[in-house]
Amino acid sequence: MSQPIARWLEEDTAEPLYVRGDARAILAGLPAACVDLCMTSPPYWGHRRYAAGGLGEEPGLGDYLDGLLAVLAEVRRVLRPTGSLWLNLGDSYRQKALQGVPWRVAIALMDQQRWILRNDVIWHKVKGGPDNARDKLRPMHEHLFHFVKQRKGYFYDDDAIRSPPGETRVEEGGVISATGVRGVRYRRQIRRSNALSGEEKAAAEAALDATLADLAAGRIGDFRMVIRKQQRATHSDAEAVSGRARELAERGFYVLPYHPKGAKLGDVWDIVPEDTHRRTVHFAPYPEALCRVPILATCPPGGVVLDPFCGTGTTVRVAQALGRRGLGVDLAEAYLALARG
Numbered sequence: 001m002s003q004p005i006a007r008w009l010e011e012d013t014a015e016p017l018y019v020r021g022d023a024r025a026i027l028a029g030l031p032a033a034c035v036d037l038c039m040t041s042p043p044y045w046g047h048r049r050y051a052a053g054g055l056g057e058e059p060g061l062g063d064y065l066d067g068l069l070a071v072l073a074e075v076r077r078v079l080r081p082t083g084s085l086w087l088n089l090g091d092s093y094r095q096k097a098l099q100g101v102p103w104r105v106a107i108a109l110m111d112q113q114r115w116i117l118r119n120d121v122i123w124h125k126v127k128g129g130p131d132n133a134r135d136k137l138r139p140m141h142e143h144l145f146h147f148v149k150q151r152k153g154y155f156y157d158d159d160a161i162r163s164p165p166g167e168t169r170v171e172e173g174g175v176i177s178a179t180g181v182r183g184v185r186y187r188r189q190i191r192r193s194n195a196l197s198g199e200e201k202a203a204a205e206a207a208l209d210a211t212l213a214d215l216a217a218g219r220i221g222d223f224r225m226v227i228r229k230q231q232r233a234t235h236s237d238a239e240a241v242s243g244r245a246r247e248l249a250e251r252g253f254y255v256l257p258y259h260p261k262g263a264k265l266g267d268v269w270d271i272v273p274e275d276t277h278r279r280t281v282h283f284a285p286y287p288e289a290l291c292r293v294p295i296l297a298t299c300p301p302g303g304v305v306l307d308p309f310c311g312t313g314t315t316v317r318v319a320q321a322l323g324r325r326g327l328g329v330d331l332a333e334a335y336l337a338l339a340r341g
């Protein structure tokens, strides 16, 4: 291992480290299990020529895939068992045919390297790029795959990435959830229902009272209620496959409590690509917003975040801002100079 990297890993400094070199060779020099998170966007196949060339310029897709998979095998080795890999990859066309490159890589990682795929996040670019073709749609998304090394016990802080819940308030002695639910309509529906027995009505009202008490005390963030023949359920009606359908059939209602710390994040992210000064030197920096969730959720505070294709250092910069230690590798000194600032 090179002296500066060895020292940096031991030192526990908050200063990021940028290393110039080929990702595979640099990673091969790192000890096993020294990194908590790898977040990266490798060069896409056949898209552009970077300042120092490198991956992505191979004439054949097979050679590109071999090169990229060799780097990701090293990533797997240097990642701790509790670690995560977040891989952002765009697709390429050849003779009008979309090559499915992100999926080819993802499937090879699962089949050949035993990675476990936890999410396929769709990065919706909102504005998208220009596209003059008149016989296909305009591309508006890219994939961001989340991989782990083990099925259980990998680091994941789901509370760190919840959208903050709205405020519950009290008006005229009654509690009202952030989305305006106060229970009055549910109570009326229960009382007027022809589809509930007297016993079911009493149980439904008792459940509603208990839920409102939980809301007032902050034990839940919000709630919805599904009452027989009133609300349309989103689950299957088949009682054999859906516990909710069974509850509805047997009790006449169920309550859906929402987490007190806010809603769980979905797997489609609307993020407009940044148009920063870094673009004048580098074609393809990704937005800082893309790195926030992976780092907050899957790297412990103070942990090491690696980007083996770091370009202008976006991953490393966000890692540092969020109290993690960033290690960036790139072939091109011009990009690293920009990253160091």
Ligand SMILES: C[S@@+](CC[C@H](N)C(=O)[O-])C[C@H]1O[C@@H](n2cnc3c(N)ncnc32)[C@H](O)[C@@H]1O
Pocket (backbone or CB within 6 Å): 021, 022, 023, 024, 040, 041, 042, 043, 044, 050, 051, 052, 053, 054, 055, 282, 284, 285, 286, 287, 308, 309, 310, 311, 312, 313, 314, 315, 329, 330, 331, 332, 335
């Ligand atoms: C898509 S860009 C990454 C951009 C980066 N996420 C950012 O926000 O600036 C891919 C980078 O990989 C670098 N690269 C290409 N081949 C490489 C190799 N074999 N080893 C290390 N870096 C390489 C390129 O110089 C380029 O900066």
